[in-house]
Amino acid sequence: MDIESIDQIIDTHGAEPSALIQILLEIQADHHWLPGESLERVSERLGVAMTRIMHIATFYKAFSLVPKGRHEIHVCVGTACHVRGAERVLDSVEDLTGIQPGETDVDLKFSLETVNCLGCCALGPVMEIDGKPHGKMLPGKIADVLETYA
Amino acid sequence: MSATSLRIDGKHIEAEEGMTLLEAAQLAGINIPTLCQHEGLEPYGGCRVCMVEIEKRGWSKLVAACVYTVEDDLIVRTRSEKIDRIRKTVLELLLAHAPDSPQLLSLAREYGADKDRFEAQASFCVHCGLCVRYCAEIKKANAVGFLDRGKRREIAFMPGIAAAECASCMECFALCPTSALQAAYVWVSALVPPLDHAEV
Amino acid sequence: MSRIGSPVELEEYREALRAERDPAKPHITLCGGSACLATGSREVAAGMEAELQAQGLGDQVELRKTGCRGFCERGPVVVTHPDESCYLQVEPGDAQEIVAQSVNGHAAIDRLMYTDPGTEERIQKESDIPFYAHQVRRVFGSNGSIDPKSIDDYLAIGGYSALEKALFQMTPEGVVEEVKKSKLRGRGGGGFPTGRKWEESRNAPGEAKYVIVNADEGDPGAYMDRSLLEGNPHLILEGLAIGAYAVGAHEGFIYVRQEYPLAVENIILAIKKAEEYGFLGSNILGSGFDFTVSVHMGAGAFVCGESSALMTALEGRVGEPRPKYIHTAVKGVWDQPSVLNNVETWANVPLIINEGADWFGEYGTEGSKGTKIFSLVGKITNTGLVEVPMGMTLEDIIFKIGGGIPEGKKFKAVQTGGPSGGCIPEALLGLEVGFDELTEAGSMMGSGGMIVMDEDTCMVDVARYFLDFLADESCGKCAPCREGTAQMLKILTDITQGKGKAGQLEVLQELAEVAREASLCALGKSAPNPFLSTLRYFRDEYEAHITEKRCPARSCKELIAYHIDPALCRACMQCMKQCPADAIDGGRNLVHVIDQSKCTKCGTCLEVCPARYSAVMLTSGEPVPPPIPEEQRIIVRKGKEA
Numbered sequence: 001m002d003i004e005s006i007d008q009i010i011d012t013h014g015a016e017p018s019a020l021i022q023i024l025l026e027i028q029a030d031h032h033w034l035p036g037e038s039l040e041r042v043s044e045r046l047g048v049a050m051t052r053i054m055h056i057a058t059f060y061k062a063f064s065l066v067p068k069g070r071h072e073i074h075v076c077v078g079t080a081c082h083v084r085g086a087e088r089v090l091d092s093v094e095d096l097t098g099i100q101p102g103e104t105d106v107d108l109k110f111s112l113e114t115v116n117c118l119g120c121c122a123l124g125p126v127m128e129i130d131g132k133p134h135g136k137m138l139p140g141k142i143a144d145v146l147e148t149y150a
Numbered sequence: 151m152s153a154t155s156l157r158i159d160g161k162h163i164e165a166e167e168g169m170t171l172l173e174a175a176q177l178a179g180i181n182i183p184t185l186c187q188h189e190g191l192e193p194y195g196g197c198r199v200c201m202v203e204i205e206k207r208g209w210s211k212l213v214a215a216c217v218y219t220v221e222d223d224l225i226v227r228t229r230s231e232k233i234d235r236i237r238k239t240v241l242e243l244l245l246a247h248a249p250d251s252p253q254l255l256s257l258a259r260e261y262g263a264d265k266d267r268f269e270a271q272a273s274f275c276v277h278c279g280l281c282v283r284y285c286a287e288i289k290k291a292n293a294v295g296f297l298d299r300g301k302r303r304e305i306a307f308m309p310g311i312a313a314a315e316c317a318s319c320m321e322c323f324a325l326c327p328t329s330a331l332q333a334a335y336v337w338v339s340a341l342v343p344p345l346d347h348a349e350v
Numbered sequence: 351m352s353r354i355g356s357p358v359e360l361e362e363y364r365e366a367l368r369a370e371r372d373p374a375k376p377h378i379t380l381c382g383g384s385a386c387l388a389t390g391s392r393e394v395a396a397g398m399e400a401e402l403q404a405q406g407l408g409d410q411v412e413l414r415k416t417g418c419r420g421f422c423e424r425g426p427v428v429v430t431h432p433d434e435s436c437y438l439q440v441e442p443g444d445a446q447e448i449v450a451q452s453v454n455g456h457a458a459i460d461r462l463m464y465t466d467p468g469t470e471e472r473i474q475k476e477s478d479i480p481f482y483a484h485q486v487r488r489v490f491g492s493n494g495s496i497d498p499k500s501i502d503d504y505l506a507i508g509g510y511s512a513l514e515k516a517l518f519q520m521t522p523e524g525v526v527e528e529v530k531k532s533k534l535r536g537r538g539g540g541g542f543p544t545g546r547k548w549e550e551s552r553n554a555p556g557e558a559k560y561v562i563v564n565a566d567e568g569d570p571g572a573y574m575d576r577s578l579l580e581g582n583p584h585l586i587l588e589g590l591a592i593g594a595y596a597v598g599a600h601e602g603f604i605y606v607r608q609e610y611p612l613a614v615e616n617i618i619l620a621i622k623k624a625e626e627y628g629f630l631g632s633n634i635l636g637s638g639f640d641f642t643v644s645v646h647m648g649a650g651a652f653v654c655g656e657s658s659a660l661m662t663a664l665e666g667r668v669g670e671p672r673p674k675y676i677h678t679a680v681k682g683v684w685d686q687p688s689v690l691n692n693v694e695t696w697a698n699v700p701l702i703i704n705e706g707a708d709w710f711g712e713y714g715t716e717g718s719k720g721t722k723i724f725s726l727v728g729k730i731t732n733t734g735l736v737e738v739p740m741g742m743t744l745e746d747i748i749f750k751i752g753g754g755i756p757e758g759k760k761f762k763a764v765q766t767g768g769p770s771g772g773c774i775p776e777a778l779l780g781l782e783v784g785f786d787e788l789t790e791a792g793s794m795m796g797s798g799g800m801i802v803m804d805e806d807t808c809m810v811d812v813a814r815y816f817l818d819f820l821a822d823e824s825c826g827k828c829a830p831c832r833e834g835t836a837q838m839l840k841i842l843t844d845i846t847q848g849k850g851k852a853g854q855l856e857v858l859q860e861l862a863e864v865a866r867e868a869s870l871c872a873l874g875k876s877a878p879n880p881f882l883s884t885l886r887y888f889r890d891e892y893e894a895h896i897t898e899k900r901c902p903a904r905s906c907k908e909l910i911a912y913h914i915d916p917a918l919c920r921a922c923m924q925c926m927k928q929c930p931a932d933a934i935d936g937g938r939n940l941v942h943v944i945d946q947s948k949c950t951k952c953g954t955c956l957e958v959c960p961a962r963y964s965a966v967m968l969t970s971g972e973p974v975p976p977p978i979p980e981e982q983r984i985i986v987r988k989g990k991e992a
Contacts, residue, residue, distance in 0.1 A: 016666075017666050018664065018665050018666040019666060020666035020667075021646075021647075021649050021663060021666055022646060022647060024649070025608060025647055025649055048666075049286070049292035049295070050292065050295075050308045050310075050311065051282070051286070051292045051293075051294065051295025051296075051308060052292075052295070052667065052668075054295060054297060054306070054308065055295055055296050055297060055668050056649075056667070056668055058297040058298040058299075059297075059298060059299045059651060059668045059669070059825075060648075060649035060650045060651050060669075061649070061650030061651065062608055062649040062650040063649065063650075077570070078570030078571045079569075079570045079571035079727075079728065079765065079768075079799065079801045079815070080570070080571040080727035080728045080733075080801055081571075082570075082815055083728045083729060083801060083802075083803055083807055084728070084729070085953070088951075088952050088953060091950065091952070092930060092952065095930075095950075115609065116568070116570035116652070116819065117569075117570040117571055117572070117573060118384075118388075118609070119384045119385060119573035119576045119577070119610070120384065120385045120388045120422075121385075121422065121571060121573070121725065121727035121728075121733050122385055122389075122422040122423040122424075122425070122727075122733035122734065123385070123388060123389065124727070124733075126388075133388040135388065135389070138954065138957065139930050139950075139952040139953075139954055140928045140929075140930055140952075140954045140957075140958075142930075143930070195673050195828075195870060196827050196828050196829070196870070197828075197829055198828050198829055198830055198868045198869075198870070201867070201868050211867075212867045212868060213673075213675060214673060214870075217673045217675065218673070218675050219675070219676075232867070235860075235863070236863070236864050236867055236868050239860060239861070239863075239864045240829050240830060240864060240868065243829055243830075243833035243834065243837065243864075244829055244833070246833075268837055269840070276829070277826065277827070277829065277832065279827075296668075296826075298826070299651070299653075299668075299823075299824065299825050299826045300821055300822055300823065300824040300825070300826045300832060300835075300836075301821060301824070301826065301832060301833075301835075301836045302826075303825075303826030303827075303832065
């Protein structure tokens with residue numbers, strides 16, 4: 001992680017404290033997590049307290065303070081998917097990957113998160129991997145889908 | 151500042167515009183219990199212990215006295231069956247975290263709250279925010295802050311800043327209504343070097 | 351493209367656009383909304399483009415990728431023009447036929463058309479399909495005609511004419527009056543009269559005023575705002591600019607959740623185009639009015655949909671709500687007057703300005719004027735986004751438009767208002783949809799999510815589900831919500847797991863009162879609603895869970911069991927092979943038995959057991975019959991000796 005790329009993001013937003021969340025979103029998108037040094041740099045250049053940054057980094061689900069896996073699994077647990085059996089899908093994913101939502105496996109292969117509504121309710125229950133939605137999921141189908149990811 | 155005229159518990163009060171109900175009540179010698187209130191800090195409105203009932207134009211609702219500003223012709227009640235019931239339950243919810251807190255226990259006695267009503271909770275922080283706000287607003291050191299949200303919300307010391315600032319200060323410890331030890335425990339643990347990720 | 355500097359220039363430009371677009375000329379529209387993209391509309395588009403080239407029609411026939419058209423269950427959706435033939439669940443392989451037959455004026459393609467489930471009749475025209483026929487798509491309808499990435503498409507259908515009218519033919523006060531007269535109420539959940547909010551901000555003192563679009567859309571199962579923002583971003587920009595003019599704001603924000611990347615992309619592009627053309631920026635259309643808009647992304651917190659929390663997030667802080675004793679219309683972002691409205695509310699504004707308040711009020715009830723877009727999802731045949739007049743009954747929406755419950759199941763309840771709302775039972779299906787009507791029934795309008803539930807949905811679990819959601823999303827600042835939702839969740843979880851005890855319903859009701867009366871914000875105050883409404887209408891389910899340890903819907907895992915009826919099992923081995931837990935014993939001629947100690951209650955066996963056998967039984971509240979002895983499980987097939 002090079003400081004220059006962090007500085008560039010900060011500069012695009014004019015180092016404005018009100019842009020703090022937008023800046024962190026870009027760092028997260030680039031690095032797939034928020035490295036400690038990047039947060040220190042943001043604190044320094046924006047003149048905002050580390051407590052504020054750390055609260056934001058832990059309050060909002062988009063941020064991760066640890067590196068995420070190569071593949072991000074998002075299981076939709078929105079109401080429409082829930083009513084169509086999303087819990088069972090989630091249970092199966094947990095069993096197969098060995099991780100709970102919010103966790104990453106030891107090989108840094110999969111990260112698992114629950115999300116509330118991807119807007120594809122017609123396909124529910126939906127499991128999205130790396131942005132690609134897999135619809136009409138059943139517990140029995142999951143192993144096959146996961147196997148396609150290296 | 152113009153005067154605002156309202157009634158609290160039947161008593162007529164002339165208050166300054168911009169005053170909170172809590173301040174106006176204090177003027178009149180009426181006691182409203184608080185937990186997160188501190189005269190040197192901005193009102194927080196987090197503990198909800200100071201909820202009072204207001205009535206205007208036929209409508210009534212509960213508001214937090216520490217943040218609601220006075221209005222003309224407002225009718226305020228600081229005690230009622232409903233208010234007492236709500237204060238009792240709020241205290242019971244907080245006592246599940248801090249059953250030994252002298253402040254909470256004294257209020258519990260007054261409102262008939264049972265400290266063992268709800269299952270004991272692991273963390274004894276009641277989120278009054280006094281430590282965080284004191285360090286931010288008065289000391290301007292921001293050595294301690296909140297992390298996360300909901301039930302997972304907790305106070306945490308920022309290791310680097312705490313190591314530099316806290317030993318010579320520790321003023322927040324006395325503010326903590328639950329246990330000064332809580333603050334110390336968390337402080338000490340923040341000074342332990344973080345585990346190297348590869349070693350886990 | 352040079353900036354359009356006056357109303358005259360705008361009309362000239364619009365005329366020129368219209369002149370080069372012949373409505374009689376064949377063109378194909380293909381839905382590119384997120385749901386259709388998920389079912390492959392990108393591949394269909396590629397197939398169509400290739401086909402148009404191959405058949406030499408690339409220059410004559412336009413393929414327009416539009417925003418969401420609402421019929422999400424049957425996507426990808428293609429409509430050919432001018433015949434308006436609607437094709438559903440289109441695949442790339444269908445491109446050749448669609449291009450060749452329909453566009454060249456040949457007979458339409460039967461197999462891709464909508465089939466009426468009752469009469470088996472094929473319906474060709476989009477507007478004749480029952481799903482659409484009963485809707486009134488005043489706001490959402492344009493989605494099907496325009497490419498959201500094209501400002502010219504928007505201008506060709508009359509876009510930005512309302513902004514022109516407001517700036518040049520109306521005063522700011524006049525705009526506020528018209529919106530007040532229309533009785534438009536907020537479409538995001540609160541239902542607050544929009545005109546009154548604008549007036550309050552207009553009259554409030556402040557050096558700078560702001561207008562804000564709330565595109566955080568956190569209610570799970572609701573995606574109307576997503577489709578509006580993705581499919582017709584300029585409509586929202588136009589509404590926002592009109593509002594800014596009315597209120598006296600010169601800066602606007604669009605707060606959009608980062609989970610909607612296509613919406614973010616399209617609105618950023620729309621702003622850029624609008625600036626290029628002169629509909630945003632300084633001296634808009636030569637009126638002297640300046641207005642700029644920027645986009646802020648959410649970072650994953652439901653509470654940021656609450657207006658004061660959203661404004662705090664705009665300031666670059668944690669989304670903790672503030673007490674709203676002083677309206678945010680008076681003190682909002684940076685304590686300045688701020689008008690925050692939902693995407694759909696803003697979308698209605700240009701229509702009201704162009705057509706008038708009376709036109710707007712042609713539809714609706716006394717207390718709820720206009721139309722509303724609902725996301726009709728869950729156990730429903732026609733999942734999708736529907737726009738109906740306020741006052742239409744729930745029954746009509748669910749059965750006439752929604753096509754009722756699939757698989758012959760029985761309707762049980764419809765959940766509206768998201769996590770702040772409640773469940774409405776069958777007895778109230780005649781309810782006319784409106785803000786006050788839904789609130790009286792123990793629910794609320796909310797942002798428009800309508801989740802249909804059937805006999806297999808456990809209502810206690812529904813309450814638990816919403817409390818789980820809210821406990822996770824609570825900001826944690828105030829005790830009634832932070833502690834209250836956690837305690838309510840614990841009790842409801844215990845009840846769904848068969849650990850319910852007498853007296854717990856009373857504790858839940860007490861916690862509900864504390865949350866409702868003493869929470870800092872609407873999230874906490876409305877958190878008890880799903881529980882209270884399910885208790886009101888489905889108390890028997892709660893009693894069954896607590897006293898009998900039985901789940902009437904046979905859904906709660908700890909209270910159900912699957913077993914195979916040995917009299918019906920024909921040992922086909924389907925369930926054995928597909929059981930993810932390897933919990934079924936048996937063989938080719940050996941009746942199958944589920945090992946209860948290994949069974950994870952996933953339900954796969956019930957799904958896959960062939961209908962003609964239907965040997966898998968799902969029970970709750972009764973003991974599972976013990977497996978019959980192995981000797982009795984041997985099946986003797988006809989014509990074979992044992």
